[in-house]
Amino acid sequence: MLRRNLMLAAAFGVALFSGAAYAADPVSIVYIPKNTGNPYFDSIIKGFEDGCKTLGCDFTTVAPASAEATSQIPFVTAQIQRGVNVVAISPNSPDALNQVFDRARGKGTIILSVNSDMPGNEAHRDAAILPVDFTKTGPSQVELLGKQIGYEGEIAILSATTDAPDQNVWIAAMKETLEKDPKYAKMKLVTIAYGDDDPQKSTTETEALLANYPNLKGIISPTTVGVAAAAQVVETAKKADKVKVVGLGTPNQMRRFIENGTVEAFQLWSPYNQGLLAANFAVGVKNGSIKNEAGTVFEVPGLGKVTVEKDSVIKTQADLTTFDKSNIADFNF
Incomplete structure (x- = not known):
């Protein structure tokens, strides 16, 4: 009886430990904009932050000082070493990041291109979150x-x-x-x-x-x-x-x-919505609730239904928004 109780206690302890470990390990996302000092990317960051507050993911952002083709490589390398789950990035080059992306994905890191894609090099990232067509x-x-x-x-x-x-x-x-x-x-x-x-x-x-x-x-x-x-x-x-x-x-x-x-x-378009969409997609793919394949439809609070298109491209809206004297007072970002 004593042995049985000890075994039950041990099993219960393992279950508690596993649950605690799961709770302590939210999906970790880092966003790397093209460079620092550009207010446009602040809106994308805000979308990520609000999305992660709702979803419970861990979000950070880092960026190079200048938008050169190779300036983001050391930042991606550092995130590989950190072991983050998702690297979201607005790439400064269509091909300069291919090798470091391949290395990251080889270690299980999801690579999301945000705000721009990598024409001709889509195979080196997992998906692209784009603002419009x-x-x-x-x-x-x-x-x-x-x-x-x-x-x-x-x-x-x-x-x-x-x-x-x-x-x-x-x-x-x-x-x-x-x-x-x-x-x-x-x-x-x-x-x-x-x-x-x-x-x-x-x-x-x-x-x-x-x-x-x-x-x-x-x-x-x-x-x-x-x-x-x-x-x-x-x-x-x-x-x-x-x-x-x-x-x-x-x-x-x-x-x-x-x-x-x-x-x-x-x-x-709405840069904020790109961050919000990217956070929801990243967490969904990581936890298995969203399939990263063409034709997948998923719901994003505030955006409605979103569809994964060919080459894992996902858009936040169909057309550009034109701002002029008639409507600019309606927007604050």
Whole structure:
């Protein structure tokens, strides 16, 4: 009897210990943005934080100081050594991270590309959380600017870095739209400048655009840092009536420029929802409640039903949101 009671006690103790261990080990997620100092990524981080508060996961974020192609590699390596369950990352390059991602996945770490994907290298990550259908971003930006300049005149693009995979996809689509759609036949792309997602360099590059192209009618900047810098330069130069600025920006960054007329309209999506969606997807895949395969439909509180598409791509919304004087007061991020 004593032996039986001891065995029961031991078994009960093991069960308690196992339960305690399970409770003490929530899913651990780290998010690595392109670089520090970019308020756009703060909204994604907030989505992760709120999602993890609800889900009970452990969330941290780290980032390099600059958005160079290889600057995120040591940060991913450090997370492999930490043994985190999920590395969510906004990659600075479509291929520079392939080896470190493969090493992480070999150790059981889930790799989620957030906000941008890795064109041609999707096999090196597990899934991509994207804000919208990126095939629409380039054409939407061209149309937004075209409408403001009467579909005629010289235009320039102010991008982030030369390696930025998301910007490069959008720019390629912009070029194709300008070249193939007769609607834009009188719009001429004169140059592409790169501000490296650095406010000062983006400012300097915009100043150079205004100086080198006196007939410039518009600037498209598909980066939140760049579009704010371009708007500031145009405002300071008092050229808002001659040079139109469009791009991808956050309402809080661009509010003043919309209200004072420097910028007529810009576009974006909800970066917050990307973080929220990524947190829910990561925890679901890790605990087995969500299958990471095309056709899977799952529910995200606040977003509704979400579908995993081909190549494990998941989008937070269908189309870009256009912000202007009529609606910017409705948004706060």
